[in-house]
Amino acid sequence: MLHKYWVLLKVNWSLLLEYRAGMIIWVLANTLPLVMLAVWISIADAGPVGNYGAAEFTAYYLALLLVRQMTSVWVAWELDYDIRLGELSPKLLRPIDPIHNHLALHLADKIFRLFTVVPLILLAAAVVPGVAYPTDPVTVALFLVSTACALAIRFMMQYSVGLLSFWITQSLAINEMLYAGMVMFGGVIAPLELFPPGAARLAAVLPFRYMLSLPVELLLGRLAGPERLAALGIQILWLGVFIAIYRLLWRIGLKHYSAVGA
Amino acid sequence: MRYLRLLSIFYRNSLYTEMEYRANFIANFFMSAFWLAFAILGLHVFFYHRDQIGAWGYYEAMLVVGFYSLFNGLIEALLQPNLSRVIEQIRMGTFDFVLIKPVNSQFMASLRHLSIWKLADVAMGLGICVYAMVRLGLVPSMGDLIAGAGFVLCGAVILYSIWLMMVTSAFWFVRIDNISELFTAIYETGRFPVSVYPSWMRGVLTFVVPIAFITTFPAAALLGRAKVPLLWVALLLAAGLFCGCVCFWRYAVKRYSSASS
Numbered sequence: 001m002l003h004k005y006w007v008l009l010k011v012n013w014s015l016l017l018e019y020r021a022g023m024i025i026w027v028l029a030n031t032l033p034l035v036m037l038a039v040w041i042s043i044a045d046a047g048p049v050g051n052y053g054a055a056e057f058t059a060y061y062l063a064l065l066l067v068r069q070m071t072s073v074w075v076a077w078e079l080d081y082d083i084r085l086g087e088l089s090p091k092l093l094r095p096i097d098p099i100h101n102h103l104a105l106h107l108a109d110k111i112f113r114l115f116t117v118v119p120l121i122l123l124a125a126a127v128v129p130g131v132a133y134p135t136d137p138v139t140v141a142l143f144l145v146s147t148a149c150a151l152a153i154r155f156m157m158q159y160s161v162g163l164l165s166f167w168i169t170q171s172l173a174i175n176e177m178l179y180a181g182m183v184m185f186g187g188v189i190a191p192l193e194l195f196p197p198g199a200a201r202l203a204a205v206l207p208f209r210y211m212l213s214l215p216v217e218l219l220l221g222r223l224a225g226p227e228r229l230a231a232l233g234i235q236i237l238w239l240g241v242f243i244a245i246y247r248l249l250w251r252i253g254l255k256h257y258s259a260v261g262a
Numbered sequence: 263m264r265y266l267r268l269l270s271i272f273y274r275n276s277l278y279t280e281m282e283y284r285a286n287f288i289a290n291f292f293m294s295a296f297w298l299a300f301a302i303l304g305l306h307v308f309f310y311h312r313d314q315i316g317a318w319g320y321y322e323a324m325l326v327v328g329f330y331s332l333f334n335g336l337i338e339a340l341l342q343p344n345l346s347r348v349i350e351q352i353r354m355g356t357f358d359f360v361l362i363k364p365v366n367s368q369f370m371a372s373l374r375h376l377s378i379w380k381l382a383d384v385a386m387g388l389g390i391c392v393y394a395m396v397r398l399g400l401v402p403s404m405g406d407l408i409a410g411a412g413f414v415l416c417g418a419v420i421l422y423s424i425w426l427m428m429v430t431s432a433f434w435f436v437r438i439d440n441i442s443e444l445f446t447a448i449y450e451t452g453r454f455p456v457s458v459y460p461s462w463m464r465g466v467l468t469f470v471v472p473i474a475f476i477t478t479f480p481a482a483a484l485l486g487r488a489k490v491p492l493l494w495v496a497l498l499l500a501a502g503l504f505c506g507c508v509c510f511w512r513y514a515v516k517r518y519s520s521a522s523s
Contacts, residue, residue, distance in 0.1 A: 031447040039308075042316070042460050049311045173289035180296040189304040196310045199303065 004096060008104035009111075016108050030068060036189055037061035050194050055130030056220075060191050062131065063216040066121045069113050071151040071212065075102050076175040079162025084169070088257070099159065099250075106155060134221045142228060146215040149235050154211050156242035163246070166253035181206070187213030193222065207242075210235040265369060276376040283379075290379040294331065294386045301327045301453050316457030321394045323455055325481035328391035329414075330452045333421060333476055335383025337449070341425045343375045345442055349432045352518075361515065368511045372426055395484070402484050410483040412493050416500040417476035423503035424471070426511060433514040452477035472499060 040057045043049060052060070079102075082088040091098045125131050134140075161178065164171040183189065185199075185208040192203045192213055203209050214231055217223055223231060280286065305327065309320045318326070348371050351357035360370050395402075402410065428441050435441075448471050451459065456467050456474035468474045475496050482488040 032450055035451050038460055038463055039315075039454060039458050042458055043308065043312060046312075168285075169283075170285055170289045173286075173293055176293055177296050180293070180300050184300045184303050189300070190307040194311065195307055199306070 005100065005104060008101055009108050012101070012105040012108040013111070015105070016112055030065070030072070032183065033061045033065045033068065033188055040190070052191060052194065055128075057191075058128050059125070059131045059133065059220060060216060062121055062125045062128075063133070063219050064187060064212065066118060067147055067150065067212060067215045069117050069121070070110055070147055071154050072109075072113075073106060073151070073154045073158050075106065075155060076158040076162040076172060078102060079159065080165045080171050083162075083165040083257070092254075102159070103155065106151075110151070133219055139219065139221060142232070143215050143219040146218050146232060146235060149232075149239055150211050150215055153207065153235070153239050153242055156239065156246050157207070157211070160242060160245045160249055163249040163253050166249075166256050182208045182211055185209060186211055187216065191222075192217070204234075207238045210238050265365075268365065268369075269373065272374055273376045273378075277378055280378045287379045287382070291382045294335070294383045297334075297383075298327070298331055298386055298390065301330065304453070316455050316459075318455045318457065319398075321397045322481070322485060324394040324397075325391055325484060326455050326477050327453060328387045328389075328394060329417075329477045329480050330387070331390060332384050332387030332414075333417060333452070334449070335381055335385075335387060336418065337421065337425070337446075338383060339377045339380035340373070341422065342380075342442065343377045344372050345425060345429050347375060348372075348429050352432050357518070361518075367515055368426070368508065372422070372429070391484075400485070402486065406484055406486045409488055409490075409493055410480050413475070413480040413483045413488065413496055416493075416496040417480060419500040419504055420472055420475055420496075423500070423507040426507040430507070430510050430514045433518055449473060455481070475499060 037057060040049070040052070040061075041054045044052065044054045044057060048056075082091065082098075088098070091101070125133070157178065158175060161171055161175045164174065185192075185203040185206050187203075187209065192200055192209060195203060203213075210231075214235055217231075218228060302324070305320060305323055308315050308323075313319070315323065348357070348360075351360065351371075357371075361367050363370055424445065425442075428445060431441065451463075451467055452473045456464050456478040459467065464474070479488055479492065479496065483493075
């Protein structure tokens with residue numbers, strides 16, 4: 001299996017480099033966190049908001065930008081395309097489940113970003129005065145685990161939504177709604193701590209926090225010891241839920257699938 | 263006159279096509295509602311901590327959200343579908359068919375299609391504006407209304423011109439499908455009044471990429487806060503950008519030499 005992944009990764013890596021101009025635009029277009037950062041800094045000008053001053057907001061949004069880069073997923077579009085146009089059929093003939101190829105492409109993309117955007121963000125974090133992250137191994141380890149989980153949740157969720165294309169033509173609209181949910185409750189418009197209490201409680205239950213905000217909260221050391229484990233627990237729970245949904249949809253979807261022109 | 267008749271034929275045609283995909287209407291409706299909810303939740307969080315942001319109150323800022331949504335609807339209904347088609351046509355060489363029609367090529371290329379269902383955003387934007395005005399107890403004077411309408415019109419022309427220039431650049435960089443993503447990223451800033459941004463960004467958003475003229479100033483006009491000279495600036499800017507995009511388009515079309523030739 002590992003060997004297969006190695007091959008898939010190499011193939012997808014070359015695929016990725018073909019389209020690097022498009023990639024760079026996609027990366028640049030990912031600016032909403034920076035827009036929100038500008039707004040919050042200008043609001044914090046008149047005094048800190050909650051326990052966030054300008055430096056805390058900068059640290060928060062730079063970390064958010066990093067997590068967002070490392071967890072970006074677009075598999076719903078690919079699945080929608082494959083299923084609607086019948087491109088899925090040849091892929092089913094291969095001796096390996098198509099999900100592995102999709103996953104490999106996303107991992108290759110993450111490696112690409114690790115060497116291109118991530119250093120830029122780290123550089124910004126190092127240059128901006130007042131921005132500092134805890135460096136103790138536990139925090140960093142929790143951050144890495146949680147970021148990986150966030151990527152996995154987003155991938156499984158989008159894969160499940162993409163599979164809905166077996167039945168409906170609007171799966172991408174559902175995907176966009178979930179994306180809007182993530183922007184709202186994933187900590188993009190504001191750190192979730194700053195939400196009014198009711199909205200904050202809602203955000204703690206919905207899956208969106210665990211797709212983006214949680215790794216950032218962990219990295220900034222905003223959660224106390226036991227809280228951290230509880231949050232990670234919920235994150236893993238959501239991952240389990242989406243894996244289960246994916247398995248179910250894949251099983252009944254394949255039976256339902258009859259390709260275009262078949 | 264002839265062009266107006268053509269427009270009505272184009273859009274009737276688009277309407278018939280889209281009638282086939284009625285489920286799209288529901289999907290778009292929900293999507294606009296979601297994005298609107300997002301913008302309003304954002305306002306909620308700001309105003310949970312502050313009474314005012316950038317000298318704008320809650321419902322005043324909501325007016326800006328309304329205009330943001332309105333223009334976003336126009337982008338998605340009118341500009342986006344035509345843009346992607348023109349880029350496709352340039353790539354495939356079928357753009358020749360646009361050029362041989364006995365109509366102004368810019369008109370044909372930029373206004374041919376309309377995604378009716380995306381107009382849901384426009385309706386919701388107007389709704390939010392009206393709601394905010396009711397909550398403010400705001401009855402704009404005749405002058406403010408005319409100024410507001412003037413700013414909306416200028417905003418529409420400015421938006422159109424910027425988009426057309428992006429489309430035109432496709433004549434040189436054929437594979438630029440996601441150039442619109444870049445603009446959308448900048449347009450995001452229009453969700454909030456321009457005065458909430460740091461001063462250097464305010465300058466950029468007013469004079470370099472004039473998003474402020476599109477979402478902030480119409481709202482300011484309704485609130486009676488936009489001075490008359492500002493309207494002249496908007497008119498000049500709109501006229502200048504429009505002439506600019508027309509010239510750029512003509513220059514590009516003159517240089518265009520189809521695909522595979």
